[in-house]
Amino acid sequence: MKPHTDFVTWFRSVAPYINAFRGKTFVVAFGGEVVADGKFVELVHDLNLLASLGVRLVLVHGARPQIEARLNERRLQTIYVRGMRVTDAATLQCVKESIGRVRVEIEALLSMGLPNSPMANADIRVASGNFVTARPVGVIEGIDLMHTGEVRKMDIAAIRSRLEQGEVVLLSPLGYSPTGEIFNLTLENVAAEAAIALKAEKLVFLMDTAGIEKECPDSSEPPLLRELTVAEGKALLVKLANKTAKLSDDAQLYLPFAVRACEGGVSRVHLISRHVDGAMLQELFTHSGIGSMISEGPLQNLRKAGIEDVGGILQLIEPLEIDGTLVRRNRELLEMEIDRFVVVEHDGMIVGCAALYPFPDDNAGELACLTVHSDYRSAGCGDALLRNIETKVRSQGGKKLFVLTTRTAHWFVERGFVETDVGELPKAKQGLYNYQRRSKVFVKEI
Numbered sequence: 001m002k003p004h005t006d007f008v009t010w011f012r013s014v015a016p017y018i019n020a021f022r023g024k025t026f027v028v029a030f031g032g033e034v035v036a037d038g039k040f041v042e043l044v045h046d047l048n049l050l051a052s053l054g055v056r057l058v059l060v061h062g063a064r065p066q067i068e069a070r071l072n073e074r075r076l077q078t079i080y081v082r083g084m085r086v087t088d089a090a091t092l093q094c095v096k097e098s099i100g101r102v103r104v105e106i107e108a109l110l111s112m113g114l115p116n117s118p119m120a121n122a123d124i125r126v127a128s129g130n131f132v133t134a135r136p137v138g139v140i141e142g143i144d145l146m147h148t149g150e151v152r153k154m155d156i157a158a159i160r161s162r163l164e165q166g167e168v169v170l171l172s173p174l175g176y177s178p179t180g181e182i183f184n185l186t187l188e189n190v191a192a193e194a195a196i197a198l199k200a201e202k203l204v205f206l207m208d209t210a211g212i213e214k215e216c217p218d219s220s221e222p223p224l225l226r227e228l229t230v231a232e233g234k235a236l237l238v239k240l241a242n243k244t245a246k247l248s249d250d251a252q253l254y255l256p257f258a259v260r261a262c263e264g265g266v267s268r269v270h271l272i273s274r275h276v277d278g279a280m281l282q283e284l285f286t287h288s289g290i291g292s293m294i295s296e297g298p299l300q301n302l303r304k305a306g307i308e309d310v311g312g313i314l315q316l317i318e319p320l321e322i323d324g325t326l327v328r329r330n331r332e333l334l335e336m337e338i339d340r341f342v343v344v345e346h347d348g349m350i351v352g353c354a355a356l357y358p359f360p361d362d363n364a365g366e367l368a369c370l371t372v373h374s375d376y377r378s379a380g381c382g383d384a385l386l387r388n389i390e391t392k393v394r395s396q397g398g399k400k401l402f403v404l405t406t407r408t409a410h411w412f413v414e415r416g417f418v419e420t421d422v423g424e425l426p427k428a429k430q431g432l433y434n435y436q437r438r439s440k441v442f443v444k445e446i
Contacts, residue, residue: 018285027200034061049281060190127167133178134176148184188254205258211224212271226293227294228292228295262294269295302385316373341353341355342388359429362426402424403441412442
């Protein structure tokens with residue numbers, strides 16, 4: 001039975017994401033290395049799955065290794081300025097040839113029927129074209145970048161029209177001017193501007209490293225910065241400019257555009273490894289993800305619960321009710337008592353909750369149903385909930401807080417609670433005490 005139970009638990013855990021992502025626009029950016037290494041076939045499976053779930057996809061590809069190979073064949077040298085290639089006429093010819101070949105190869109791979117795969121017979125229609133208007137970058141550090149450009153605007157109406165018809169839009173790192181000139185663009189510039197213009201829900205960069213690495217990783221913690229706000233991202237970029245921080249080449253390349261995208265209205269930007277099969281699915285459909293995520297502000301907040309949170313709270317406390325840690329609460333009771341609850345919400349998901357039952361005649365309050373999702377127990381959610389409840393008790397004139405528990409005694413002792421007996425409970429609570437559960441009673445003077 002356990003495999004079936006695990007499957008049901010897993011399916012329920014991803015269902016909220018499936019519902020939330022349907023009809024949303026994702027921009028996925030990847031370098032030419034993904035095609036050159038033959039890894040794009042694996043990516044096609046995941047893209048096909050996302051499309052089948054109703055996600056609108058805009059793909060932005062690069063072609064740097066292919067361009068480098070073509071330049072080497074012709075013995076042409078390249079100068080880079082701030083990570084951008086100086087594109088003269090000869091280089092532009094190599095750029096056009098390389099990008100054209102990569103685009104055709106991607107379109108061919110997206111057109112596969114994916115035989116012998118979970119997405120067999122799935123059909124992806126691809127739309128590409130002159131969606132990007134560009135302008136020249138100009139002169140930087142005294143060097144004219146010539147045919148190197150940057151995005152001026154996107155033909156958003158045309159892109160949305162294709163997306164509404166169920167097509168996947170493929171953008172190449174080339175832009176066109178109203179006078180017919182062609183400009184060599186960077187994929188990160190195209191991806192960020194497309195995501196901003198489309199008001200995309202997500203922008204995903206596939207990179208060589210796993211994400212943004214911590215400067216001094218603790219051996220007991222993941223080596224990656226899993227979540228960053230725009231402010232934290234900017235602070236990291238300042239440290240990088242001052243040479244007081246180090247980042248991988250890819251992180252240096254993508255982080256500035258991730259920050260710009262978030263400031264421009266993109267909900268989330270994800271930096272993940274292109275080397276991990278299914279990395280995009282792991283990042284998008286799991287609580288902890290697999291890479292680094294950037295957002296405009298903090299994803300986690302503690303707030304008063306509302307009736308719309310009942311389902312999330314029930315899902316959170318169900319495992320602890322099953323193993324006997326918590327007393328069972330049915331939906332009707334929870335709906336009636338929802339005003340007593342506070343919740344910790346992380347990126348739209350309820351990851352913690354607690355309730356306060358006041359006993360004004362005894363200047364006391366009961367802390368009940370303190371629960372934190374297992375993935376967030378090391379993030380201080382429990383302490384934040386406890387502090388919130390203590391503040392509420394004080395504001396109501398209470399002098400002490402008590403709790404009944406069967407499994408978490410040490411956690412409360414470590415936070416100043418002292419064990420006592422049932423006789424110390426408020427009279428009204430003594431009459432409700434369950435002698436079969438034999439919960440231990442702890443009290444804290446506040």
